[in-house]
Amino acid sequence: MIQIFPIAGIPEVEEGADVASLILEAVASSDLELQTGDVLVVTHKVVSKAEGRFIEASDEQSYRKAVESEARAILRRRGDLVITQTHHGFICANAGVDRSNVPGERAVLLPVDPDRSAHMIRMKIQQGVGIDIPVVISDTFGRPWRRGQTDVAIGISGLEAISDHRGQPDAEGRTMEATEVAIVDEIAAAADLAMGKAARVPAAIIRGVDWRHGSARATDLVRPPQEDMFR
């Protein structure tokens, strides 16, 4: 059985805040506890806010300017929608620049290095509770051919990104074909079900997933250009 616990009670995050401590405090004042085998999922927005990744976006023009400067490449444009590749390599709308749930006339950018942000949170959690808990930092991305958005992993620490079943025997004893599960993306999507969008629940604990220790980065999930048929 898998369980997903939303972590409520995290206050609005300001620049300079210690996200790991805020999470540990919220966990301590709830009836939750972190256990070995858990994965901690944190939405990128609180991480970006803590890292001071704000930009002035009082009007459409300044927002557009922020999107352009956050984009390494522009794949498509249609009206106000720009499909971009970010400096990290992720392909998403508007270079991840986000105005929702941000106080004031500002927008929030993606963390500079979300894998490093995940690593820092993981280290602080380990210092705080003495358990090594893998961390997944999530964002909400659209998909080219399917309506609606799902949460995916943009930063990870402490686990493998892909659960690789290639070459394993299937239930028929035959070798399984292309089956590389993007397990950290499924973890991010599952956590989103517990967090909701409008409520201020920026983190969740997911328990019971068959993940593996590893040192993968979320940027490992970016399909290299030579494999990419849709850029």
Added chain:
Amino acid sequence: MIQIFPIAGIPEVEEGADVASLILEAVASSDLELQTGDVLVVTHKVVSKAEGRFIEASDEQSYRKAVESEARAILRRRGDLVITQTHHGFICANAGVDRSNVPGERAVLLPVDPDRSAHMIRMKIQQGVGIDIPVVISDTFGRPWRRGQTDVAIGISGLEAISDHRGQPDAEGRTMEATEVAIVDEIAAAADLAMGKAARVPAAIIRGVDWRHGSARATDLVRPPQEDMFR
């Protein structure tokens, strides 16, 4: 809290099998029970097998032929990999024709109408246990820009496909921008975490998700051509 329970003990599904009954029997002989608010996720393969959607694929040539005949359109080709649009409208590799976990020299096609298959399972579950449980039929799809695969919904019955937060106030009281969560895809991805790929666990119960009753179809998730920038 969200809970995801794998449904073990479902035997190999043969053509003509009643998937809903097999699931109810497996649930009854476990310590699980279906409750109001649950969503039932079923991998498409057992549905396809029950519907007799087998095709002879003893060699590469017959497999390729099956892929071509299941494809409404070919988007890209590279070596053995063909990115197709299926007759349903889904864009995926090899038109969903799958050889893993299939006995004999055969492959399995997608159900003819997965939304109808989901509806039939939902009706039989309701007859069996007297509760209306939404059903999601899942398959494993790749993504153009991200490595690895995730499970998505290819057939649904009894719930909305997209959880639409557009126009709702965010935690700052501002109107939320583009936030349409493809909740049935997140449900499919979450269920996959509990089912695994090699084990014979073709169904899961997911409990605690804030879904809404509705009559959406999974094909509603297919982005219409006029919105699609990457076809």
